[in-house]
Amino acid sequence: MELFTNQVLAGIATGAIYACMALAVVMIYQAIDHLNFAQGEMAMFSTFISWQLMQWGVPYWAAFVLTLALSFVGGIAIERILFKPLAKAPILTNVAGFIALFAIINSSAGLIWDFTIKQYPTPFGSAPFLGSQLISTHQAGMIGVTVLLLLGLYFFFQYTKIGLAMRAAASVPESARLVGINTSWMIALGWGMASAIGSIAGMLIAPVVFLEPNMMGGVLIYGFAAAVLGGLTSPFGAVVGGFLVGIFENLAGTYIPGVGNELKLPIALALIISVLVVKPAGLFGRHIVKRV
Amino acid sequence: MTTLLNVKDLRAYYGQVQALHGLSFSLSEGSLTTLLGANGAGKTTTLRAICNMVRSTGGIEFDGKPLNHRSTESIVRFGIAHVPQGRGTFTTMTVEENLQLGAITRKDSAGIVSDIERMYAHFPVLKQRHTQQAGTLSGGEQQMLAVARALMLRPRLMLLDEPSFGLAPLVVRDLFGILGKINREDKVSILVVEQNAQLALELADQAYVIETGRIVMSGNAKDIANNEEIRKSYLGY
Numbered sequence: 232m233e234l235f236t237n238q239v240l241a242g243i244a245t246g247a248i249y250a251c252m253a254l255a256v257v258m259i260y261q262a263i264d265h266l267n268f269a270q271g272e273m274a275m276f277s278t279f280i281s282w283q284l285m286q287w288g289v290p291y292w293a294a295f296v297l298t299l300a301l302s303f304v305g306g307i308a309i310e311r312i313l314f315k316p317l318a319k320a321p322i323l324t325n326v327a328g329f330i331a332l333f334a335i336i337n338s339s340a341g342l343i344w345d346f347t348i349k350q351y352p353t354p355f356g357s358a359p360f361l362g363s364q365l366i367s368t369h370q371a372g373m374i375g376v377t378v379l380l381l382l383g384l385y386f387f388f389q390y391t392k393i394g395l396a397m398r399a400a401a402s403v404p405e406s407a408r409l410v411g412i413n414t415s416w417m418i419a420l421g422w423g424m425a426s427a428i429g430s431i432a433g434m435l436i437a438p439v440v441f442l443e444p445n446m447m448g449g450v451l452i453y454g455f456a457a458a459v460l461g462g463l464t465s466p467f468g469a470v471v472g473g474f475l476v477g478i479f480e481n482l483a484g485t486y487i488p489g490v491g492n493e494l495k496l497p498i499a500l501a502l503i504i505s506v507l508v509v510k511p512a513g514l515f516g517r518h519i520v521k522r523v
Numbered sequence: 524m525t526t527l528l529n530v531k532d533l534r535a536y537y538g539q540v541q542a543l544h545g546l547s548f549s550l551s552e553g554s555l556t557t558l559l560g561a562n563g564a565g566k567t568t569t570l571r572a573i574c575n576m577v578r579s580t581g582g583i584e585f586d587g588k589p590l591n592h593r594s595t596e597s598i599v600r601f602g603i604a605h606v607p608q609g610r611g612t613f614t615t616m617t618v619e620e621n622l623q624l625g626a627i628t629r630k631d632s633a634g635i636v637s638d639i640e641r642m643y644a645h646f647p648v649l650k651q652r653h654t655q656q657a658g659t660l661s662g663g664e665q666q667m668l669a670v671a672r673a674l675m676l677r678p679r680l681m682l683l684d685e686p687s688f689g690l691a692p693l694v695v696r697d698l699f700g701i702l703g704k705i706n707r708e709d710k711v712s713i714l715v716v717e718q719n720a721q722l723a724l725e726l727a728d729q730a731y732v733i734e735t736g737r738i739v740m741s742g743n744a745k746d747i748a749n750n751e752e753i754r755k756s757y758l759g760y
Contacts, residue, residue: 399627402614402616403611405607406607408596409605410628410676411596411600
């Protein structure tokens, strides 16, 4: 029983990271109808920036906040420079854009910081959480930060004017323009927020997977699995999907004979395919009730 | 009466296809003007050109200020509310959120709250359904919501594209009654595009008839309604 609880809690902790990545992917998908394959690389680059800041002597939380701000601005810059001009281009052009972005960021990180694996600090420590062997303080910290982030985002989208405007721009762009919303900037804002959310995921997972240019590859695949499981049109679904994938991954690794650590990633991919076959819109995919 | 909207030699294009061929008309402050014409005559295009949603040349002046080359979202800030064909409802959002979106460019939160109440007084059915997803409303209710959303801007001019489309005759009567009331009491100038010429002429004070992208007839709505020749040749009733 203790093994089970332990695996579930650990799954929730990594699931929190998948939830952040899935949410970042869904935010951009809602805004421009494309999957951002470079989301993980953007998060990795942000994490390197925070590491660099700490190397220069900036304290952890100051580096954390500064990285959030820089990632936000960086996300907006990427949209303005690369994807705004591609807005009316065919799907495959956009896909090529995302792959190019992936390669550019990955190689730049390798060029600047090289490909050796680096230690990344945790502000929470890694002692047992509240004296319990079930979960470490860093895992508890991952869950705590993610929950705060999700509450903040919920409040933002539900109760602020700009959140309302962003939702409107994503759901019916033409009507949004007709009530005076600058939809183009709402898309840029979505990119900025997705990039900042990704940077949080990167900084939280880096102590676990260690810092290197390919650190987010697996994480992003889990994030995609989470987004597909929950439904690409539902931010709420993406978050639930993230936690489910995290728990599922751990339980499968523990209890299904022969899966172990090696087959965890294929399990995530199998999950994507199964969900797409059985329920293409995902568990919480939007079911628009419409009368004509 | 002063001229609120002045359109001169308007030409509009969809790609290579020209939809408007030098159309000119004007609308005076406080009036309820209707643009009539058959399918494909260019009525919707005219409204879309005013809000810069289609490529066009020519002069469009609102209250003496040129609107050309301004973005759709900035034209709204002049006080022009456009209710598009198909109503443009934010179907996945609640009725109340739809109303708040109509006022998204306004800064006076207190005024917005009281205006939402005012809309509920105009359209009691919207109050009953204020937490409901707007996509679940009936066609008539969605049209009321679209008009209410436009009024939340406190517009000086409201552009309405085929408000009667797809609605039962009784609902259309109701809606047109409310439009007349809004025009008289709230002093909102209205430009309404309609295929239901008979009804639109009863409501409007000025009327223009469009055929293949040009104005072919204009005048007092009553005169046009009473002129059997025009009615038969252009309006089909």
